[in-house]
Amino acid sequence: MSEAVSSDLGKKPELMWVSMERIRVDHNYQREIRPQRVAQILREFNWAHFQPVMLAEQEDGTFSVFDGQHRVAAARAHPEVSEIPAAVVRVAGSKEEADAFLGVNINRTAVTTVEKFWAGIEAGNEAMLRVQAVLARAGCEVIQAAGVKPASNKTNAVTAVERSIRTYGEAATVEACKALAAAWSGDTGALGAIYIQALARLFRNNKGAISHERMVQKLRASDRKTLAAQAETLRKIGGGDASVNLSKALCEVYNKQLQQNHITIGVKA
Template sequence: MQGVNMQIGDAPELAFIDVGSIRVDASYQRPLKERRVAQILRDFTWSQFGTLMLVDQGDGTFTVYDGQHRLAAATRHPGINQVPAAIVRLDQAYEEAQSFLGVNLNRSAISTVEKYWAGIEAGDETMMRICAVLDEAGCEVVPPGTKTPAPNRTSSISAIERAIRSYGDKAVTQACLTLVAAWSKDNGALNGSLIQAIARLYRNNRDLDEARLVTKLRGKDRKILTADAEALRKMGGGDAPLALSKAIVEIYNKGLQLNHIQIGAKR
């Protein structure tokens, strides 16, 4: 039938499973939200629990790819030893991550960082490309389950994806290198709008002097630069990355007689 996926795979097995034999794979799962677990415990009832989606690991244990908060609540409930589950068998760990993405992609609860790490585990082409671009610059996405900030870490997945699509891998890598070099102690250096703005300048100005750009940015507080750009945006319109590009061009060109850089086209 047209418009209907007929490759539905094997039907899951329905069973009650001991909570002690179920674990969470932290390589792609989102961090546990204690408030959500507490809410489930407070209002616990089997009629609202549903079934967990589990992967049979073949050794008597299971991993949960949908329902980890319900699992945590059931594990802590003094009257529960087993939970209802739909059990599937997958060949590879990346298939498990793909299943997690498939279940959660259209839910507002999944963040872009969670989507990124699940995508890496699943071998998603877009996420692997983002990883390669950041790795080339010595940068990384915030690891799952941690909020530890660092100048070379970012959570701006969507912005980086847009920048790569518009300006290419090399320009985005150069932008990340520049931002970390300019604000080496600023945990917010890898801001998504700044990455897009500077990648645009690298793509459109082959003679851009990276050392000069780093020096000019280093002499400007990032938050003040962002505020200045926002003021420009309110006066002239456009989006935040465009306004930042304009502000950075102005800083870079100040005092130059030759070799001025330009904003250039977005694509």
């Protein structure tokens, strides 16, 4: 039996040499430049080893990179290089350009979930737009792939947020992110994957009984390392995954000295 093959080949790219002055990088979705990688390319620069980059032609006559930005950065830094070989495609706007980036890079391990997120936003991906909207309701956002300092209301846990939305719903995910960012305002790792999911579980399963203010207060009185240690102790005693045990630890912290309206971890889904 023959394997399935794509019947939509798209338009053939045009192979050409492009002046460095006409090439730009769209940082809305491109990955962060790694200086060590650029330096390595510079040290070993040789046309026989230089693979053509992939560029998208713009209406103003410039070209944006959707594959090969490290090669572009190295070529731009080389004093004897003024143009580079490229496969140029013509796309209709930034959405198609971001789609092209995803198509080239989606299966590469070097591409992070954050980079895929911003490319997805540019391309109008429904799941990524939903993640962005939920985080915005919580006063939070995904970190930029490059150039933006982390903060307590910024996260790189795109997959965890998306999973939390699917499993526990938008409202619970919003409450979880709001509580974490408020409680650990000085902690740039406040919106960690496991904390978002564990807390969203509690907000979903204890709707009407859980107090947002009390949860923030209890989180603020503790810290991530302490809670992680408590969760690990529970795991050693009873087994289970990290998120479940963190939910249990959060329940213990929340319920301590509480006479009524105790919360429970409940079912996962």
